[in-house]
Amino acid sequence: MGFEYLTNVPLDKAREDYLKLLTANGFAPKTEVIPVWDACGRVTAHAVYAHICAPHYAASAMDGVAVNAKDTFGATETTPVTLNADQYIVLDTGDPIPEGCDAVIMVEDIVKNGDGTITIHAAAAPWQHIRQIGEDICAGEMILPSHMTIAPAAIGAMIAGGVLEVEVIRKPVVGIIPTGDEIIPPCTDPKPGDILEFNGSIFSAMVRQWGAEAKVYPIVPDIFDRIKATVAQAADECDLVILNAGSSAGREDFSVKVIRELGQVLYHGIAMKPGKPAILGCRGETPILGVPGYPVSGIIVIEELLRPLIDHWLKAPAAPRQYAKAILTRPVVSGLKYQEFVRVRMGYVGDKLMASPLSRGSGVVSSFMKADGILEVPQGLEGYEAGAEVQVRLLSPAEKLEKTLVVIGSHDPLLDELGDMLHVENNDVYMSSSHVGSMGGIMAIRRGEAHAAGCHLLNTENGVYNISFMKKYFPRGGVKLVRCVGRQQGMMVAKGNPLNIQKFADIAKPGVRYVNRQKGSGTRILTDYLCKQEHVDAAAVYGYDREELTHTSVAAQIVSGSADAGMGIYSAAKLYDLDFIPICIEEYDLIIPDHAWETPMVRQLIATLKSDAFKEKILSLGGYTVDDPGELIELN
């Protein structure tokens, strides 16, 4: 296995070759001896044998008297036997059986005669009501085999067996080295160009979940000798090393050179996406993994290439991977050259588990947070059609997915508040919302992918919202329209309105940089309609093709000065302290399919919509009107 530069080696082969090289170099678990009461969740290094029996003495299993059984032989109801004071000994449960005794008679079966003698009406069988020595554990017996995770009861069994210390596999220490001139420690006021270091925190949390310890080194600037010295130090101090390199190809990337000078690079370039630039290297027995700087790439590389090493070290993986079959809601296109890892959002609608692909941008860490699963598209496959049944690795437990209200459709920040409120009111209900615009929501309901869709679509002929669209897209019914809120739409502009925008048509003024919403969103349909009505030539509006997916991201562009105006709702303008020119009040309602109506999630949704707490919350956001939220809207 020689050195190869920027290879495209299949992931499985890379993983296998890497482990083979490392074990040949001596990569193997170390052990340590710890008190058994600290050993829960740890893995035995060797089999554990009992030192003493439990119980370690023959003990009474009852409250009563200890006797020699022979003295009782012949006793019956009609021929009772009387024992003298020296023929029995009173004892409690757990007391040791005295020398010369071999049976216990329960206190209920004894008649006390007042003169110190007792009378019994049944013979005692030898060893009755006695807990034998070793009934629980015998000295010399194996309590636990090698490489087993120690559970709470096993701690009790070891102590009962006189084992007070246990040799366990030491937690491997993973050294994590963030590098890059542009990387700064977490703060709340970064300057343009600064990148906050959070990969170290993500990676630490991941390896700790897998049973390892994490040691994060201070950020190292892009200076070859300093990176090399830090990697050498980490290889001395840790069992595995992650070198988190800036993956920008525009500046010099020292990682490969550093690892090669300190040890060996097995592969640089894996046929996986994201994560292609990963470097599999080592210094002797110590793996040094070069991980791309983008968080999503880093998470996948660590999951796929570092975790197997930790599992190998620990012998008993902390948390086995869980898989489930799911239906893809949208097609996934993948390159033939790579094994691709696609993050998906999941939910049960009816008895079908649906998986919706999330953004594949490798810088988008929030997509990982929203992901309930990972779809692995094998190398050599072009992807999957919408509707295909695929195997998904679960990131969220299946029980949680069964309790998740899936909302797909128009974006409104109130959806997040609604999700928060219903989970607080009922911790057994979760909400997952995806923003694909009002029309996208209608399509999702038609395809059976969602429990609810937010919708605000204006019929420009009669000025009525939503109802005509329901008739058009659900001609055979099967859905309900639930009143949610009225909301103020308008033009968001910078604080103080420096370009003096007074009405919708002003977006076409020279020097105004507009930022739009995506096609299919209710706000975009409204904007297109306003253009027609106000005789604005959309093609002449600077930035009309610049599309953002949410009200807040439109507001964010304006507040940062990269755009001057955008249509959106009042609450987004208020959040970003922007000026706002009101244009209309629209009806934002929820479409709910009949098959979901009786689910606990939808029932909780309706209850929350109808609650006073919801009304108070919504009014406090500003820009909303509430008029009987949660009531059904007549569709005929």
Added chain:
Amino acid sequence: MGFEYLTNVPLDKAREDYLKLLTANGFAPKTEVIPVWDACGRVTAHAVYAHICAPHYAASAMDGVAVNAKDTFGATETTPVTLNADQYIVLDTGDPIPEGCDAVIMVEDIVKNGDGTITIHAAAAPWQHIRQIGEDICAGEMILPSHMTIAPAAIGAMIAGGVLEVEVIRKPVVGIIPTGDEIIPPCTDPKPGDILEFNGSIFSAMVRQWGAEAKVYPIVPDIFDRIKATVAQAADECDLVILNAGSSAGREDFSVKVIRELGQVLYHGIAMKPGKPAILGCRGETPILGVPGYPVSGIIVIEELLRPLIDHWLKAPAAPRQYAKAILTRPVVSGLKYQEFVRVRMGYVGDKLMASPLSRGSGVVSSFMKADGILEVPQGLEGYEAGAEVQVRLLSPAEKLEKTLVVIGSHDPLLDELGDMLHVENNDVYMSSSHVGSMGGIMAIRRGEAHAAGCHLLNTENGVYNISFMKKYFPRGGVKLVRCVGRQQGMMVAKGNPLNIQKFADIAKPGVRYVNRQKGSGTRILTDYLCKQEHVDAAAVYGYDREELTHTSVAAQIVSGSADAGMGIYSAAKLYDLDFIPICIEEYDLIIPDHAWETPMVRQLIATLKSDAFKEKILSLGGYTVDDPGELIELN
């Protein structure tokens, strides 16, 4: 809800009333603010909102040049556009977009002219190759709702959103108070009557697994005022208190009185088994749970009555309970008056998940360690028939059960060694063995409950082991007989052989206390056969009815002086340093059903049996002969 003394209240009602009383008294989670990088696995107290956008500046998504898109309009292959040095700015991926620029052109699409100018052959669309502000997270957006468990990616998202501290639910602190005059700290040489304190270690490990913290107080002797003072102190210092009382009814039980004097006792006596004597009490908002002293009762009481309080506090239970349907291998009889919790050993045989009830002794902590699941028999039900399909709560993950070799039959310590070796050789294979004797093993194979059964049954007519029994019990075949070991059977007697036992018939001598094996075990069949052969009247042998389940437990009775002689194998005598009178060598083989033959577990078993390491290990134990272990024995 008044006070009731020694009630028999149904478990569900007890749990519900207890939580109702406690919440009315103010039992509710406390919160704390911690750095986000320490927050993995913790639960949010409130919704978390982003403080800044991520990215917080418009950034180049490529290496290339930043331009004003207008300057490039009209550029095509045939009408290229040349930009002067002041019309473009070179930048790398991640660099901020300079003032006045609104597009990035990739380095590959640029021709450098050498004079500082560049030429391009396609117009740039505004905002191309620019990562917009807030592409990942927008300031003001909800990153996480309330009461959600924080995953690694969420830590990254919070830091990216400028959130460095997060308010989480504080881990509740559970105070654990062991009491009892007979209780001593763990040691390796307890005196008769001493009971090692290990409940505190078990309970601590349990509550930590559920997300709480544990504080174990020093052992308190049975002195009312000292118990009361310690409980009061724990109620001051902790959020929940476990009072682990000696549950012997023979001595005074102070628990109820202590709790009543400090606060309130809601119920004393729950309709559950084990665990009936549990006490549900509190001091104001602080629950004080009186837990019986037997470890198994304690574990069940804490699982059923304390865990719901911790889950309620944490809002997001650490580990949801897993259930599976399984087939009972033996009947379970239960009292109508109680809800009963029966520990079961489990394994997949074929595609059926089998559940075998374990010892129900509440002092037998090892039974909990061996248990893979808990069968709950509802109050009012008399139990289940063998073969019934029952719902079992899993203690072992289902994946582990699928990989477990189920061995039921004759006991031999080498089975533990075999299980250890095959798991070390292949961490993906586990072994679970139950000791029910050779005949029990044959029956288990016939009922399809096991992958293998250890067997040593002598045909007294021809002196051949096992083969005739295979023919009798498997007349239509369907099983294989695999050679395992030859083993030395004989009489175990105390060191120095004080009663001068020379031959089998000496067990009938006056003064000799014999200890036997259970009916159906190969050793018992051999013993019964020897009685006939040597003309020993079994009824006249003292202790012939005293039955132990394993060779080691027979040896343990002899070494402790509670018996003088017992039949068993040499390795058990050696383990306990007993004298041994050899009687015969028997063949100990393994019966394996054809349907299990190709499973990974059986394949690994055969590979281990055939390995040199196995032979070495077995010979080192002493008392065994090995002759081609792992080979098939001809049955015709």
